[in-house]
Amino acid sequence: MIIEGVTLTAKTLSKEKIIIAASDLLAQDQTVTATKLGKILQTRPQAIYNYFSDINAIKIAVAIKFFQNLAIRLEADLREESGLAAIRIFANTVVHYSLDNRQLWKLTMTLDLKNGDQALIISLDQLSDILWKILSSLIASEFERLGVSRLIRDLIIGEITQSNNGYLDNKKMSQHDSFDLAMKIVLSHLDEQNN
Known part of the structure; x- marks a missing residue:
C-alpha cells in the first residue's frame, strides 16, 4: 500500500486500513468501490460500511x-x-x-x-x-x-x-x-x- 509508513494487514479492519486501500486504488487510477476495497482488505464489502457511510465519505x-x-x-x-x-x-x-x-x-x-x-x-x-x-x-x-x-x-x-x-x-x-x-x-x- 502507498501511504507512508503503514503496512496493511487483513486481520482487523479499521478506518485507517480502508483509507490506505482506497488511496492505493486511486493511485492506480481505479474507481473506489466497496467490492474492490473488500477484496483488497480480505473482508466482505458490507463491512466497509461499518466504518464509512458511503464511498464519498471514504474519498x-x-x-x-x-x-x-x-x-x-x-x-x-x-x-x-x-x-x-x-x-x-x-x-x-x-x-x-x-x-x-x-x-x-x-x-x-x-x-x-x-x-x-x-x-x-x-x-x-x-x-x-x-x-x-x-x-x-x-x-x-x-x-x-x-x-x-x-x-x-x-x-x-x-x-x-x-x-x-x-x-x-x-x-x-x-x-x-x-x-x-x-x-x-x-x-x-x-x-x-x-x-
Whole structure:
C-alpha cells in the first residue's frame, strides 16, 4: 500500500486500513468501490460500511489524509525558513507533492468544499494557515495578504492541473522552469513592495 509508513494487514479492519486501500486504488487510477476495497482488505464489502457511510465519505477521508500529509511535509520543509524563500519553498513543495500523488490530487479537486465535510475544510485550512503565517511577516494589509495568497494558490493549482493534463509539455521551457519564472515574478513584486 502507498501511504507512508503503514503496512496493511487483513486481520482487523479499521478506518485507517480502508483509507490506505482506497488511496492505493486511486493511485492506480481505479474507481473506489466497496467490492474492490473488500477484496483488497480480505473482508466482505458490507463491512466497509461499518466504518464509512458511503464511498464519498471514504474519498473525503482520503483527501483529508492527503492534506494532512502535505501539511506535515510543509512544516518539515519550512522549519528554518521565512520570508520570500519560505513562499518559494511552500509553492514548490505543494506542486511537487501533488504531482507525486497525482490521482489523490485529482480527487481533492472533485470534492465540494461549500457543502463539504468539516474535517476536510479544517485540513485544507491548515495548508492555508501555513501560507498565511508566511505572508503575515511580509504583508501588513490583510486585504492584500488575502489577494497574494489567492494568487499563489492559483499559480499552484494551475501548475498542477496543467501539468497533469499535459499542457506544459514544451521543449522550449520545462514545466519546472515555467513555474519558477511565475514565482520569480510574484516574489520580485513582493520584494519591491517591502523595500
